[in-house]
Amino acid sequence: xxxxxxxxxxxxxxxxxxxxxxxxxxxxxxxxxxxxxxxxxxxxxxxxxxxxxxxxxxxxxxxxxxxxxxxxxxxxxxxxxxxxxxxxxxxxxxxxxxxxxxxxxxxxxxxxxxxxxxxxxxxxxxxxxxxxxxxxxxxxxxxxxxxxxxxxxxxxxxxxxxxxxxxxxxxxxxxxxxxxxxxxxxxxxxxxxxxxxxxxxxxxxxxxxxxxxxxxxxxxxxxxx
Amino acid sequence: xxxxxxxxxxxxxxxxxxxxxxxxxxxxxxxxxxxxxxxxxxxxxxxxxxxxxxxxxxxxxxxxxxxxxxxxxxxxxxxxxxxxxxxxxxxxxxxxxxxxxxxxxxxxxxxxxxxxxxxxxxxxxxxxxxxxxxxxxxxxxxxxxxxxxxxxxxxxxxxxxxxxxxxxxxxxxxxxxxxxxxxxxxxxxxxxxxxxxxxxxxxxxxxxxxxxxxxxxxxxxxxxxxxxxxxxxxxxxxxxxxxxxxxxxxxxxxxxxxxxxxxxxxxxxxxxxxxxxxxxxxxxx
Numbered sequence: 001x002x003x004x005x006x007x008x009x010x011x012x013x014x015x016x017x018x019x020x021x022x023x024x025x026x027x028x029x030x031x032x033x034x035x036x037x038x039x040x041x042x043x044x045x046x047x048x049x050x051x052x053x054x055x056x057x058x059x060x061x062x063x064x065x066x067x068x069x070x071x072x073x074x075x076x077x078x079x080x081x082x083x084x085x086x087x088x089x090x091x092x093x094x095x096x097x098x099x100x101x102x103x104x105x106x107x108x109x110x111x112x113x114x115x116x117x118x119x120x121x122x123x124x125x126x127x128x129x130x131x132x133x134x135x136x137x138x139x140x141x142x143x144x145x146x147x148x149x150x151x152x153x154x155x156x157x158x159x160x161x162x163x164x165x166x167x168x169x170x171x172x173x174x175x176x177x178x179x180x181x182x183x184x185x186x187x188x189x190x191x192x193x194x195x196x197x198x199x200x201x202x203x204x205x206x207x208x209x210x211x212x213x214x215x216x217x218x219x220x221x222x223x224x225x
Numbered sequence: 226x227x228x229x230x231x232x233x234x235x236x237x238x239x240x241x242x243x244x245x246x247x248x249x250x251x252x253x254x255x256x257x258x259x260x261x262x263x264x265x266x267x268x269x270x271x272x273x274x275x276x277x278x279x280x281x282x283x284x285x286x287x288x289x290x291x292x293x294x295x296x297x298x299x300x301x302x303x304x305x306x307x308x309x310x311x312x313x314x315x316x317x318x319x320x321x322x323x324x325x326x327x328x329x330x331x332x333x334x335x336x337x338x339x340x341x342x343x344x345x346x347x348x349x350x351x352x353x354x355x356x357x358x359x360x361x362x363x364x365x366x367x368x369x370x371x372x373x374x375x376x377x378x379x380x381x382x383x384x385x386x387x388x389x390x391x392x393x394x395x396x397x398x399x400x401x402x403x404x405x406x407x408x409x410x411x412x413x414x415x416x417x418x419x420x421x422x423x424x425x426x427x428x429x430x431x432x433x434x435x436x437x438x439x440x441x442x443x444x445x446x447x448x449x450x451x452x453x454x455x456x457x458x459x460x461x462x463x464x465x466x467x468x469x470x471x472x473x474x475x476x477x478x479x480x481x482x483x484x485x486x487x488x489x490x491x492x493x494x495x496x497x498x499x500x501x502x503x504x505x506x507x508x509x510x
Contacts (some may be wrong), residue, residue, distance in 0.1 A: 058426070078431075086428035096423045100235075112228060113429040157427065 008067070009034040009165060009196040010055060015064030017050055017220075024050050025220045028064070032198060037191040039207035040200040042217035048200035049093060051217065052169050055198070056090050057081060069164055086114055089158035089195075091168035095150045097142040097157075103149075104129065104138040107156045114161070128156040131186055147174040155183060159190055166190060168199045172206065184210055232437040237444065243412065244445060247496070250405050251449025252456065255492045257398045259457040259480060262488070265391055267478050280358045280381045281348040283365045284373045294344075297370050301346055306354035306361050311347040318342040343372060355381040407499055414438070439501055446496020450489040454480070 010032040017025040025047050032038050042048050053059050054066055057073045066073040071084045089110070097106045107128055111121045129135045132152040137145050142153065151174045158166060166187065172180035184199075184206065191197045201207060207214050216224040237244055283301065285294065294312070301310050313321075319340050326332065348365065350358055362376035414421070424434050461479055480488065 056426070082425075082428045082430045082433075085426065090426065092426075096419075096426065098420055098423060100420075109424070110427045113424065113427060113433055115228075 007033050009036070009069060010198065011065075011067040012051070012054070013065045015054065015061045015066060017054070017059070018062045023220055025054075025061070028217075028220070028222055030215060030222065032196060034196055035191070035194055037188065037197045037210075037212045038199070039210075039212055039214045040198060040217060041202065041204050041207050041214055042200075043202055046217045047220040048202075048217055049169050050220075052090070052167050052198070052200050055165075055167055056088060057084065082113070086110075086161065087164045089161070089163035089166045091151075091155050091158045091166070091171045093169040093173065095142070095154040097150060097153055099142055102139050102141055103134060103145065103153045103156075106142070106153055107138075107160050110157055110161045116161075124160050124162075125156075128160040131159070131189075132156040132183075148176070148179060151175060152179075152183070155186070159186075162190075162193070163195060166195050166197045168197070170201055171199060172201065172203065180206055181209065229436050229440070233440040233444065236437055236441050243416065244441075247445045247499070248449040248452065251446050251492045251496055252453035254398075254405070254495060255450040255453030255488050256457050258491060259454055259484075259488050261391070261394060261398065262480055262484050263457070263461070263478055266480075266484075268387060268391060270478075280350050280355070280377045281362045281365060282375045283346045283348065283368075283371045284343040284375075285345060286370055286372045287343065289344075289370050293370050297368055298346065300368055301348060301365055304361060304364055306350050306357050307348055308351040309349040311349075313345045313347055315340045315342055315344045318344065350381065355385040358382075403495065403498075435501075439497060442496035442499050442501070443493050444496070446493035446499075447489065449496065450492025453492065454485055454488055 008031055010030065012028055012030040015025060015028045016023065028047075028051065030051070040048050040051060050059070054061055054073070055068055057076060060074065069084070069087050071080070073084075076084060097103075098109070101109075104125055108121050108125045111124060116124075125138075126135070129138050132155050134149060134152050134156060137149055137153075142150050145153070151171065155168070155171060158168070168187070171187075172183055175183060180203070187197050187199065188210070199207075204214075214224070215222060283297075285297065289297075298310055298312065301307055319342050322342060346365075348361065350361055354361070358376050358378045358381040362374045362378075365371055366374045421434055425431075458476075458479060461476055465476055
């Protein structure tokens, strides 16, 4: 584990990703302070999801250095990966809910994997479901709930263990404007509790409404931020 | 630990038809293994007597003294293929012949003084050299003091062939079973690859994912092998009732407790390996 600056939670330095000679990201450098709330805005295919997947260490860069929460993600050992990911809440664009588990069981997963006690799990799951307005759907399985509810279940799972960092990939893509704003308020609440939040979205209006720092990405390059 | 067990049983419940098929495949495999063991038991019982009979008999020249005879005994015993050597004196040879004649043994009366039967060495060959009976006979024939050698080369080769064929069938069936189970569990794990990936992405350690799947493999192996052994037991019981005269197999030929333990162990091992091998590929997220 490498120590990064106390104030920097995320540091990407000249990061490039190439797939079959095609450049997906080119020399991307981003610094995000601890406790900051940042929007990564860009059109579809701009490279937002690639940035988030790099930060979640689902993929590795072709070149460049990534430091997150004191971990050098280019050199992190496979055995350290679970510990790193437990510090990061991730809202996936395609939700990634377990199809054969209830909403509550899906939300509890992030706590189960760290061996949390039953009472702690119940308390946090109930709170996350309440925050995402899903208490009434806790015993349903994902295929029996709407796209918006699935998205909120994915958000509940990402926040249930009070992560130090929250990465959200198009978290409001399936939600109506009112609910989108409500989810953003929820992220703000987490941010006020100390979490660093990075939200990837194509919805610049939503980002502007919250009056937070905005990084704009276009064709794999940072053009503002 | 309670969570791990609960996960294991949830996995089993959700694996549905595939899980059921895994149990059936283990059951079929253990049925084949059990049957082969039972047939091997049967062959061993039938051939055991035959295998212990002397495949080579060396008849000695008359007039050898004890020292010369002891010399020949040592030389035969020194051959690497030889398991045991039994000396049959002229007197014993006559007694055996007398017993063979039964009630008509009086035809041999008077031969005690001018016994024409030669003394001999009966030579048992080690199991692994049953195909080399002729070589043993040739080597013994060259020894000084040996008048004539008889060997049962054909019988020994037949036993050797039957044993080789049985071994080959066991090997082929065993390999086929492992391949079937491997592919079945690979398919199961492939169907679960998204689930495994999600678990990894929310911070599961590899052990946390692996242990329930391995336990599932062990339990399916246990259920399948117990089912397989039970079915074979039932079939042999029925076979005994029907009294078919094709093979003289009955419940007495059934697996010993040690063999049953081994078969169940093999089933659990297959389930465990089937769970462990394909998992490695999908857990590297």
